[in-house]
Amino acid sequence: MPIFFKRLVVLMRAHVDKASWQLLFMATLIHMSVTWGLLWLSNETALLPLSTFFYYYVVTTSTVGYGDFSATTDFGRLVVATIQIPFGLALFGVLLGKAGQFVTFWVRRGMTGEKDFAHLQNHIVIFGWHDVRTKKMVDYILGDNKREERKIVLAVTDMMEHPLLSYPDVAFARLTSFTDDEQLTRINIERADKVIIDGDDDNQTFTTALKLSRVVKPEAHITAHFLDDSKALLLREHCSNVECSASMSAEILVRAMQDPGSSRVQEELLSTLHGDTQFSLTIPVEVGSLTFEDIFGYFKQHHDATLLGVAHDLNGLNMDLNPPLDYRISGGDILHYIAPQRVLASEVNWPGLCSKPRC
Known part of the structure; x- marks a missing residue:
């Protein structure tokens, strides 16, 4: 029994030292219960319903004091003046300080990179x-x-x-x-x-x-x-x-020397902030066989996009740039193109492209 008591004292001291949320919640609950009990003894019937008491307790303890509810008996006023406001105001201040400390700690963790992002997906x-x-x-x-x-x-x-x-x-x-x-x-x-x-x-x-x-x-x-x-x-x-x-600095320098303006073309193709940009689009796997000519004309007419080539994997290791018009393309292939903005797969009329006899 003495060991249990010592452990209990140590646990309580730890909560007190760091003003834990558990301690503050229990202290607030006890203070509210004691206040309600004393008001009941004071016959403050107008303040006793739970919904009314909670509103009255928060407004009065925080010293906002709208005045729509207040103690009317002598003993009730004594309870408010000596028990409710002094102890409640102290608790209210500690709660606000704890909340501010928590917000500061959370913001600080974000600034120092200590947050946990295990909840993120597809990021x-x-x-x-x-x-x-x-x-x-x-x-x-x-x-x-x-x-x-x-x-x-x-x-x-x-x-x-x-x-x-x-x-x-x-x-x-x-x-x-x-x-x-x-x-x-x-x-x-x-x-x-x-x-x-x-x-x-x-x-x-x-x-x-x-x-x-x-x-x-x-x-x-x-x-x-x-x-x-x-x-x-x-x-x-x-x-x-x-x-x-x-x-690619060496390649870009030589290309700019041999074909003036090439470096500006590279900048325009890679930047999404201005001008046309190079994008890629994966053809849905359910799309049937197409030719480069089918897609080339459609993209230019409907999306103001120019096809550059076709790749068969994400890394583009087997890419065919500027393939012939009869080049066969199928679902799962990746199109690389230049356009003012990205073209989404859902924006392309794939069934219309595949309605031709050879599809």
Whole structure:
């Protein structure tokens, strides 16, 4: 019995020391019960119905005091002056302080990247932060006005606070490692739909991509950016679900030299913020066989879009650019095109395209 009593005292002291919600709830409930009991003894019948008492208790204890309900007997006024208001006001102040502390703590967790995002699904995760490049990536993602609405999680390992607080669609997670299972669970990487890996260096990008390629769901798509072409080639050999990009500065410089204006074409095609942009669309699997000519004319006439080519996988490893007009296309293939805005699969009249005799 003494051991039980000591444990009870320790537990109660812990609640008192941190002013826990459980303690505050119990204290408020006890204070309300004592106040109601004393008002009942004071014969304050107008204040005793529960709905009336709760309203009266909150208004009077918080010192708002509308005056529509008040104690009328001498003993009742004494109870209000010595029991209800002094102790209730103290409880009310502690509750407000606790609530403010909770809000501050929650906001602070969001700024420092300590929140748990295990509840997210089909979200976008960006690994790595670069002062200029990462913000541009987020702007380009949000600039797609027909994109699927989903949360963007920015994951970093640097000691920093949320760099994109002004972006409501961007959450912030500071991880100890990009390859630790527990840390990856916190951002629910297993349910992410799109992943961008842009590490501090090629080694971090390579190890992160290697880890995530075996963790994400089968239909998820991973893109990784490298400065070194050799690491990109090596990763392509081992991870078929990772699309690797490397710096194209040399190619762009030569093309701009040989064909002036080429660099501006590249900028226009890649940016969703202005001008026509390059997009992709997966043909529904139930669509029958088509030719490039069927889709080319339809896209230009109905969506002001120009088809560039056809790929047979998400990474575009077997892409055919500018194929002949009789090139056969079927459900599951991926169309790459240029358009003022994204064309959704639901906006295309696939049955009309497939109504021709050869379909």
